[in-house]
Amino acid sequence: MYRFGDFELDLDRYELRRGGDAIRTEPRVLELLHYLIERRDRVVPKEELLDSLWPDVHVSESALTSTIRDARRALGDAPSDARWIRTIYGRGFRFAGDVQQTSAAPVIVPHAQRRSIAVLPFADLSPARDQAHFCDGIAEELINTLARLDELRVISRAAAFDFRADDDLRVLGDKLDVHHILRGSVRKADDRLRITVHLVDVRNGHHVWSEKYDRQTGDIFALQEEIAENVARVLLGVLTERNRNAIKSTPVRLDAYEFYLKGRTYLSQRALEAAIGMFEIGLEFDRDYGPAYAGLADALAEMAELDGDAQLIVRADAASQRAVELAPHLAESHISRGRVLALEKRYRDAAAELQLALAISPGSAEAQERLRALDPHV
Numbered sequence: 612m613y614r615f616g617d618f619e620l621d622l623d624r625y626e627l628r629r630g631g632d633a634i635r636t637e638p639r640v641l642e643l644l645h646y647l648i649e650r651r652d653r654v655v656p657k658e659e660l661l662d663s664l665w666p667d668v669h670v671s672e673s674a675l676t677s678t679i680r681d682a683r684r685a686l687g688d689a690p691s692d693a694r695w696i697r698t699i700y701g702r703g704f705r706f707a708g709d710v711q712q713t714s715a716a717p718v719i720v721p722h723a724q725r726r727s728i729a730v731l732p733f734a735d736l737s738p739a740r741d742q743a744h745f746c747d748g749i750a751e752e753l754i755n756t757l758a759r760l761d762e763l764r765v766i767s768r769a770a771a772f773d774f775r776a777d778d779d780l781r782v783l784g785d786k787l788d789v790h791h792i793l794r795g796s797v798r799k800a801d802d803r804l805r806i807t808v809h810l811v812d813v814r815n816g817h818h819v820w821s822e823k824y825d826r827q828t829g830d831i832f833a834l835q836e837e838i839a840e841n842v843a844r845v846l847l848g849v850l851t852e853r854n855r856n857a858i859k860s861t862p863v864r865l866d867a868y869e870f871y872l873k874g875r876t877y878l879s880q881r882a883l884e885a886a887i888g889m890f891e892i893g894l895e896f897d898r899d900y901g902p903a904y905a906g907l908a909d910a911l912a913e914m915a916e917l918d919g920d921a922q923l924i925v926r927a928d929a930a931s932q933r934a935v936e937l938a939p940h941l942a943e944s945h946i947s948r949g950r951v952l953a954l955e956k957r958y959r960d961a962a963a964e965l966q967l968a969l970a971i972s973p974g975s976a977e978a979q980e981r982l983r984a985l986d987p988h989v
Contacts, residue, residue, distance in 0.1 A: 612712070613648050613710050613711070613712055614710070614711040614712075615648075615695065615708050615709060615710045615711070616694075616695075616708065617629055617630050618686065619631075620641070620644055620645065620648065622645065622819075626641070627640075627641060627644065627685060634685050636681070636682075636685050637678075637681060638816065638817065639664060639678050640678060640681050640682045640685060641817075642663075642664055642817075642818055643660070643664060643678050643679070643682050644682055644706075645818075646660065646663055646664070646821070647696065647704060647705070647706040648706050648710055650706075651705065651706040651707075651710060653705070654699045654702050654703045654704070654705045655703050655704055655705065656702060656703040657672060657675060657703050657704075659703070659823060660675055660703070660704070661674075661675055662807055662823055663807070663809075663821050663823060664678065679696060679704065682696060683695075683696055693707070694707065694708060695707060695708055726762050726763050726764065726846055726847065727763070727764040727765075727766075727788070727789040727790055727791065728757065728763060728764070728765055728766070728789055728790075728791045728792070728793060728842070728846065729765075729766035729770070729771040729774075729783070729784075729787045729789045729791075729792050729793070730750050730751075730753050730754045730757070730765070730766075730771055730792075730793045730794075731750065731771055731772075731774055731775065731792060731793065731794045732746060732747050732750050732771075732772050732775065733746040733747070733749055733750050733794070733795045733796055733797050733806075734746065734794075734795070734796040734797070735796075735797060736796045736797065736798040736805075737797065737798055737799045737800060738798075738800055742797060742799045743876060744869075744872045744873040744875070744876035745797060745799055745869065745872055746796075746797045747772070747872070747875070747876050747879070748868075748871075748872030748875060748876070749795075749797060749806070749831070749835060750768075750771075750772075750795075751768050751872075751875060752835050752860075753793065753835060753838060753839055753842070754766075754767070754768055754771070755941075755942065755943060755972070755975075756835065756836070756839040756857075756858055756860070757839055757842065757843065757974065758942065758972040758973070758974040758975040758976075759857040759858070759942070759971060759972045759973075759974070760843055760847070760854050760857060760858075760973070760974060761854075761973045761974075762846075762847050762854075763843070763846065763847070763974045764789075764974050764976075765974040765975070765976060766787050766789060766976055767975075767976035767977045767980065768879070768977070769879075769977065770787060770976065771787065772879060774786075774787075780792055780811055780813045780816060781813050781814070781816065783813065784813030784814065789813065790812060790813060790814060791810060791811065791812060791813065791819075791846065792810075792811045792813050793808060793809070793810050793811075793842060794808070794809055794811065795807055795808035795809060799828065802827055802828045802829070803825070803826075803827065803828065804824075804825070804826050804827065804828045804830070804831065804834070805823065805824065805825050806823070806824045806826075806834065806838070807821070807822070807823045807824075808821065808822055808823075808824075808838055808842075809821040810842055810845060810846075819845060820841065820842070820845045822838075822841065824837075824838070828865065829865055831865070831868070832860045832861075832862050832863070832868075833860070835860060836858055836859060836860045839858050840855070840858050843858065861938075863897055863900055864896050864897045864900075866893075866896045867893045867894070867896035867897035867900050867903065868893070868900075869893075870889045870890070870892045870893030870896065870903075871889070871890065871893045871900065871902055871903045871906060873889040874886045874887075874888075874889030874890040874893065874903070874906045874907075874910070875906055877889055877910075878906060878909060878910050878913070881913075883910050883913055883914045883917075884914075886906070886910040887907060887910045887911065887914075890903050890904075890906045890907040890910065891907065894907070899937055900937070901933075901934050901935075901936075901937035901938025901941060901944055902934070902938060902941065902943055902944075904930045904931070904933040904934035904937065904938075904944075904947075905930075905931065905934035905938070905941070905943045905944050905946075905947040906947075907927075907930040908927045908928075908930035908931035908934060908947040908948070908950070908951055909947050909950065911923050911924075911926050911927035911930060912924070912927040912931075912947075912950050912951050912954055915927060915954060916954065924951070924954055924955060927951045927954070928951050928955065930947075931944075931947045931948040931950070931951040931952075932948065934947055934948065935948050935964075940971065941971070942967075942968040942969070942971040942972035942975050942978060943968075945964045945965065945967045945968035945971070945978075946964075946965065946968045946975070946977055946978050946981065948964045949961045949962070949963075949964035949965040949968065949978075949981060949982075950981065952964060953981070953984075953985060953988075956988075958985055958988035958989050959989055961981075961985055962982060962985050962989050965978050965981050965982040965985070966982065969982070
């Protein structure tokens with residue numbers, strides 16, 4: 612909760628109060644106040660506010676002007692003598708005045724039942740709209756990273772990627788049985804990268820956290836780690852040392868990573884030959900990149916499931932073994948290995964690999980689903 616003057620911005624109830632009495636305001640006004648108060652140490656440009664309050668939607672400045680006006684009206688501010696929201700002409704807006712934060716972490720979701728999340732595909736806002744693989748890859752990496760945390764239940768990519776950010780979030784939350792959705796957008800141009808992310812409570816549609824990042828493309832690994840840590844901190848409150856270590860990423864050559872992401876995108880589209888090709892090209896850039904072997908094993912295994920080619924199973928077996936050798940710390944490696952072992956009808960060994968995956972990523976929905984599928988055999 613934030614207190615300023617005789618006002619309170621209550622983030623649990625998501626309401627603005629004056630002298631203890633609630634002030635009727637639109638949700639967008641509350642989002643604006645929350646955003647400005649959290650960044651009260653600097654001037655917030657108009658463009659940043661537009662991107663944050665209207666993600667993935669093009670609106671004119673008049674929408675922002677109207678929201679600023681409504682916020683000032685709620686606070687009893689006048690543009691000519693603004694006490695709280697000041698216009699810095701030619702630059703943007705700044706929240707002025709003393710603010711007291713009465714809770715160290717006002718947006719924490721403390722109850723275990725609420726610690727569930729789905730990460731939706733990120734929207735591609737790149738100039739040529741040709742970075743879908745990169746956008747999907749970022750979302751998938753966040754899924755994999757967050758699933759390593761004991762306290763979170765993370766919906767699998769297969770389930771979450773059936774939906775898009777413009778779907779009705781409350782309906783989506785009911786279908787996926789989650790209380791929080793992470794959505795975002797990516798703009799990639801040359802070596803520059805802009806990623807905007809929003810964490811939404813689907814029960815009331817409120818944004819409990821949002822941020823925009825402008826970085827070099829080469830910073831993508833550190834950036835994914837930073838986003839995952841911020842999301843985890845909002846949902847869980849205090850991060851343990853174990854959780855911080857679980858979130859840490861392993862840097863890899865960017866070109867190998869990009870081909871890996873393309874392979875995963877093709878795999879999700881069941882374009883198996885194209886997926887295999889992308890994984891193999893990625894491995895030409897980095898022969899020791901474990902996730903690329905895991906992806907290759909998945910693609911080969913799926914192709915073998917379709918046509919029963921024994922040679923494909925042999926290749927999938929070799930790729931999955933290599934994935935585990937190179938990246939035993941990743942659940943992805945053990946899931947791929949378990950899938951191949953199940954294809955070879957080595958069900959007990961498959962179950963052991965999937966249990967290893969769950970030991971690494973307790974929230975992995977895919978590992979849980981594959982382990983349940985083995986029940987009749989073990």
